[in-house]
Amino acid sequence: MPIRSSRSSFLAIKQMRSIRVSWGKQIVSFNIEISEKDLPVLSAVANKALALMQNDNVSNNQLDNLIKQDPALTQRVLHVANTPFYCGGVGSRTISSAIMRLGLRQLRNVILMAASGELFNANDPIAQGMWEHSIASAMAGQILADQLRVSGTDEAFVAAMLHDVGKVIIYRQAPNEYRELHEQASAGGERIQAAEDKLFVYFNHSTVGALTIRKWKLSDSVAEAVRFHHDLETVLPKLENENLASIVSLANIFANNLGYGRPICEWPAVGKMACAMHLRLTPERIQTLVAKVQGAIETQLPKAAV
Numbered sequence: 001m002p003i004r005s006s007r008s009s010f011l012a013i014k015q016m017r018s019i020r021v022s023w024g025k026q027i028v029s030f031n032i033e034i035s036e037k038d039l040p041v042l043s044a045v046a047n048k049a050l051a052l053m054q055n056d057n058v059s060n061n062q063l064d065n066l067i068k069q070d071p072a073l074t075q076r077v078l079h080v081a082n083t084p085f086y087c088g089g090v091g092s093r094t095i096s097s098a099i100m101r102l103g104l105r106q107l108r109n110v111i112l113m114a115a116s117g118e119l120f121n122a123n124d125p126i127a128q129g130m131w132e133h134s135i136a137s138a139m140a141g142q143i144l145a146d147q148l149r150v151s152g153t154d155e156a157f158v159a160a161m162l163h164d165v166g167k168v169i170i171y172r173q174a175p176n177e178y179r180e181l182h183e184q185a186s187a188g189g190e191r192i193q194a195a196e197d198k199l200f201v202y203f204n205h206s207t208v209g210a211l212t213i214r215k216w217k218l219s220d221s222v223a224e225a226v227r228f229h230h231d232l233e234t235v236l237p238k239l240e241n242e243n244l245a246s247i248v249s250l251a252n253i254f255a256n257n258l259g260y261g262r263p264i265c266e267w268p269a270v271g272k273m274a275c276a277m278h279l280r281l282t283p284e285r286i287q288t289l290v291a292k293v294q295g296a297i298e299t300q301l302p303k304a305a306v
C-alpha cells in the first residue's frame with residue numbers, strides 16, 4: 001500500500017502537544033505547541049486563483065480581475081514575475097501582461113512563491129536564510145526536472161520550494177527555541193530533522209510542511225515529497241511518486257551543498273543516495289547538473305528574494 005494513502009503516515013495534528021525535554025547537559029524547556037490553526041492559510045484570492053487555474057478554460061481576464069482584488073498579492077506577483085528567474089529581461093508592469101508572458105503553469109508557481117514568501121520575515125536573517133534555501137531548492141528542482149525529463153515532475157519547482165516550509169512555521173511559533181535547536185544541531189554536526197525528532201514528540205518540519213501543503217490543497221504528490229524529503233533511504237520504493245520525491249530530495253542536497261544551507265555530504269557520496277540512484281545519475285551527470293544549477297543560482301538568486 002502506498003504510504004501516502006495511509007492517513008496514519010501523516011501526522012494527526014490534534015496529537016501535537018507541548019513537551020519538556022532534557023538535551024545533552026543542558027535542560028531545555030521546549031514548550032512548542034502547533035495546532036491546525038497555526039498552519040498558515042493562503043490568501044482567499046491566491047486560493048481562488050489556484051483553484052481557477054485547475055480549469056483549462058479559465059481566461060486571462062478572469063485571472064487578471066481576480067488577482068487585482070488583492071493589492072498586496074498583485075504587488076508580490078509582479079515582483080516575483082520580474083525577477084531574473086522568470087523575466088529573462090522582459091518585465092511586466094501589469095498582471096495581465098505577466099499572465100500573457102508566463103502562461104498558466106508559471107503563473108501558478110509565481111503565485112505560490114509570492115504567497116509563501118509572506119511567511120518569511122524580510123527583517124529576520126534566519127527567516128531570510130530559510131527563504132533563500134527555498135528559492136535555491138526551487139531553482140534546482142526545476143532545472144533537475146527539465147534536464148532529467150522524468151515523468152511526474154511537473155510540480156518540481158513548487159514541491160522543492162515548499163519542502164522546508166514546516167521550518168518557517170515552527171520558527172514563527174517558537175523563534176527562540178527553534179533557533180537554539182538549530183544552533184545546537186549545527187554545533188553537534190547533527191541534521192535538523194534528527195534534532196527535531198529527539199525533541200518533538202509528534203511532529204518535525206516535514207510533517208508540519210506536509211500538513212500545510214494539504215491545507216493549501218496542493219497535490220498529494222507534493223505533500224508526499226515534502227513529508228518524506230529526509231526519509232528516502234528507507235521509504236522511496238513505497239512512495240506513489242518516486243520521481244518527484246527524488247527530485248525534491250536532490251534539490252535540497254544541491255541547495256545545501258551550493259551554500260544555501262549546511263552541506264549534506266561530499267559530491268561523490270551524493271551519487272550513492274537513494275534519490276540519485278533512483279534517477280540513475282552517474283558521477284559525470286551529477287557534475288554537469290551541479291554546474292547548471294550553480295550557474296542559475298549565482299546569476300538569478302541574489303535578486304529572487306521577495
Ligand SMILES: [Fe+2]
Pocket residue numbers: 163164193205229230
Ligand atoms: Fe528539510
Ligand SMILES: [Fe+2]
Pocket residue numbers: 133163164252261
Ligand atoms: Fe531543505
